[in-house]
Amino acid sequence: MLEINNLHARVEDKEILRGINLTVKAGEVHAIMGENGSGKSTLAGVLAGRDAYEVTEGEVRFDGKNLLELDPEERAREGIFLAFQYPVEIPGVSNTYFLKAAVNAIRKHRGLPEYDAREFLKLVKEKMKLIHMNEDLLKRPVNEGFSGGEKKRNEIFQMAVLDPRLAILDETDSGLDIDALKAVADGVNALRSPDRAIIVITHYQRLLNYIVPDRVHVLMRGRIVKSGGKELALELEERGYKWLEDSVREPQSV
Amino acid sequence: MAEVLERQNTYLAAFERLERELAAAGTPALHRLRKAAAARFAELGFPGPRDEEWRFTPLAPLARIPFEPAPHDRVGDSCSFRIPSVPKGVIVCRLSEAMHKHAALIEPHLARYADWKKHPFVALNTAFMCEGVFVYVPRGTVLEAPLFLDFHAGRDDDGRVWYHRSLVLLGENSQVTLVENYSGPMACTYFSNAVTEIVVGPGAMVDHYKLQREGDRAFHLAVMQVQIGRAANFSSHAVTQGGQWVRNEINAVFEDEGGECILNGLYQASGEQLVDNHTLIDHAHPHCASHELYKGILDGKAHGVFNGKIYVRQDAQKTDAKQTNQTLLLSDDATINTKPQLEIYADDVKCTHGATVGQLDAEAMFYLRSRGVGLAEARNLLIYAFANDILRRIQVASVREELERSLLQAHHLPAIDAGEEDV
Numbered sequence: 001m002l003e004i005n006n007l008h009a010r011v012e013d014k015e016i017l018r019g020i021n022l023t024v025k026a027g028e029v030h031a032i033m034g035e036n037g038s039g040k041s042t043l044a045g046v047l048a049g050r051d052a053y054e055v056t057e058g059e060v061r062f063d064g065k066n067l068l069e070l071d072p073e074e075r076a077r078e079g080i081f082l083a084f085q086y087p088v089e090i091p092g093v094s095n096t097y098f099l100k101a102a103v104n105a106i107r108k109h110r111g112l113p114e115y116d117a118r119e120f121l122k123l124v125k126e127k128m129k130l131i132h133m134n135e136d137l138l139k140r141p142v143n144e145g146f147s148g149g150e151k152k153r154n155e156i157f158q159m160a161v162l163d164p165r166l167a168i169l170d171e172t173d174s175g176l177d178i179d180a181l182k183a184v185a186d187g188v189n190a191l192r193s194p195d196r197a198i199i200v201i202t203h204y205q206r207l208l209n210y211i212v213p214d215r216v217h218v219l220m221r222g223r224i225v226k227s228g229g230k231e232l233a234l235e236l237e238e239r240g241y242k243w244l245e246d247s248v249r250e251p252q253s254v
Numbered sequence: 255m256a257e258v259l260e261r262q263n264t265y266l267a268a269f270e271r272l273e274r275e276l277a278a279a280g281t282p283a284l285h286r287l288r289k290a291a292a293a294r295f296a297e298l299g300f301p302g303p304r305d306e307e308w309r310f311t312p313l314a315p316l317a318r319i320p321f322e323p324a325p326h327d328r329v330g331d332s333c334s335f336r337i338p339s340v341p342k343g344v345i346v347c348r349l350s351e352a353m354h355k356h357a358a359l360i361e362p363h364l365a366r367y368a369d370w371k372k373h374p375f376v377a378l379n380t381a382f383m384c385e386g387v388f389v390y391v392p393r394g395t396v397l398e399a400p401l402f403l404d405f406h407a408g409r410d411d412d413g414r415v416w417y418h419r420s421l422v423l424l425g426e427n428s429q430v431t432l433v434e435n436y437s438g439p440m441a442c443t444y445f446s447n448a449v450t451e452i453v454v455g456p457g458a459m460v461d462h463y464k465l466q467r468e469g470d471r472a473f474h475l476a477v478m479q480v481q482i483g484r485a486a487n488f489s490s491h492a493v494t495q496g497g498q499w500v501r502n503e504i505n506a507v508f509e510d511e512g513g514e515c516i517l518n519g520l521y522q523a524s525g526e527q528l529v530d531n532h533t534l535i536d537h538a539h540p541h542c543a544s545h546e547l548y549k550g551i552l553d554g555k556a557h558g559v560f561n562g563k564i565y566v567r568q569d570a571q572k573t574d575a576k577q578t579n580q581t582l583l584l585s586d587d588a589t590i591n592t593k594p595q596l597e598i599y600a601d602d603v604k605c606t607h608g609a610t611v612g613q614l615d616a617e618a619m620f621y622l623r624s625r626g627v628g629l630a631e632a633r634n635l636l637i638y639a640f641a642n643d644i645l646r647r648i649q650v651a652s653v654r655e656e657l658e659r660s661l662l663q664a665h666h667l668p669a670i671d672a673g674e675e676d677v
Contacts, residue, residue, distance in 0.1 A: 073627060073629065077626045101668070102622075105625075141639075
């Protein structure tokens with residue numbers, strides 16, 4: 001589904017991604033772990049089309065299409081979803097109005113008729129049950145005055161409604177207490193499916209107790225330095241990131 | 255400059271010509287007031303270029319046109335009011351009627367608050383005042399339904415000036431919702447000079463809305479003067495959309511302790527529109543709270559001015575004042591001059607102010623686009639959101655829904671379905 005080959009990206013003059021290679025197949029859950037500054041959020045941003053980043057080398061194919069030449073909205077319509085690390089507050093627009101605009105933009109792109117009020121409400125009710133989302137949050141302006149946990153749950157709820165093929169969760173666990181974390185993980189697990197791939201980006205192993213990944217990758221200084229099964233996450237938790245440092249040290253030029 | 259002087263004379267000449275007709279409206283005392291105001295206007299003249307209050311607001315476009323008052327027999331045509339039923343003791347009538355029938359009630363108040371001795375346009379309005387709406391709500395009376403006041407210019411008002419004058423008196427613990435609506439035809443150059451005085455008695459509540467939807471060539475200058483009594487509550491939402499040259503002034507004075515004042519506003523301008531909002535909140539007594547949020551959306555070559563004064567007098571301890579002005583500039587040629595002006599003479603107070611000027615938030619744009627919403631729609635949705643942050647605070651459902659609907663339509667966005675409300 002997703003193929004990343006030798007991806008390099010920078011912000012202004014600083015190279016942040018320095019040759020990422022990653023293949024994700026439908027139905028898989030991949031965890032990308034790394035310390036702050038390793039390039040995790042940059043990778044998420046580049047995949048979703050954030051324009052602060054400049055891709056200098058490499059390519060990303062999504063279902064065979066060249067992802068990097070698509071605008072963010074086109075990527076979303078093709079089925080990519082990014083759960084934001086810091087979801088944006090939009091006072092003045094209700095969650096439902098916003099989501100309906102998004103759902104209908106995606107449906108239009110796919111050649112499906114736009115949902116009317118009744119059909120949309122039915123979809124929303126169904127997904128609300130799945131995610132255990134509070135109805136009050138729907139009528140409130142997008143993320144305004146939401147707690148950290150509510151914001152993250154709202155991201156997962158949006159994911160459920162938009163039904164993406166590839167979901168990228170950017171530090172969805174950050175700032176959550178254990179109850180909120182479990183609630184978010186339950187939501188994500190409910191959305192696991194053979195047609196959908198999920199990339200979980202996180203600093204800590206904790207979330208992966210609840211969302212068990214098929215593959216774990218360690219990102220360090222803009223490269224994936226180690227990949228393994230779910231046990232790699234536990235090893236990282238125990239030993240930290242230090243022991244992997246050697247593998248990324250660049251050969252010194254003489 | 256010569257033009258400005260000549261124009262002052264145009265207004266004064268009109269006063270002399272109409273004096274006899276004006277004198278017929280109301281008591282001799284009222285007419286003495288008119289004459290004093292006309293004389294004062296002659297002394298004050300139009301604000302000069304060095305007048306700090308008018309620094310960013312060019313008067314030349316207004317001075318260029320010799321506006322003449324509407325014929326006396328037509329003055330009544332341009333204002334009306336709507337209310338489903340008037341409770342016992344409540345008076346709602348034309349000002350011209352009140353000047354005869356309720357002279358004892360209005361004389362102690364009319365032109366006692368809006369300062370015609372200092373403000374040349376208030377002086378003009380006072381000199382010519384004869385029509386508008388008078389509202390009196392006695393002690394303890396609650397008007398459940400909103401009272402709509404409509405001020406409307408007509409097709410044949412090209413070159414005319416309207417001096418609407420309204421007076422609203424609220425007795426102790428009374429309550430009213432007021433909607434002032436100003437409108438007029440397109441392609442018609444008229445000048446709407448309106449003054450509204452509101453006296454909010456002790457414990458009374460006023461929920462005030464002003465919708466300014468004048469025609470695209472209109473000049474609009476409105477001064478609202480509000481006296482807030484002990485533990486009284488005044489809330490105002492001003493939505494400014496029309497006109498080519500617009501100045502709104504709101505002056506609110508706390509006359510006793512424990513009052514609360516909310517001034518919110520939304521101004522939308524494009525083309526070459528000028529929109530100036532001047533507000534003044536005078537915390538003359540302790541334990542009063544004021545909250546002010548003005549938001550503007552400027553496109554094209556529109557020019558916005560915001561000046562928000564807050565005085566906190568020496569005795570006004572425990573004042574809680576918050577002022578915010580946010581302006582969205584949608585084009586490179588749109589400009590805003592924004593100036594918060596806090597003068598604080600008390601020491602135990604909580605006062606904050608903030609002004610932001612900017613473009614649409616890039617992160618919010620990305621957030622919407624990352625959900626599949628296209629560039630143009632995302633932009634429109636954020637403009638709508640910015641404006642709706644004010645509209646959603648409007649308590650009168652019919653007014654709020656109509657404004658929301660037209661805002662959505664103007665930005666090519668789908669209507670809100672039932673069930674999506676409550677934002």
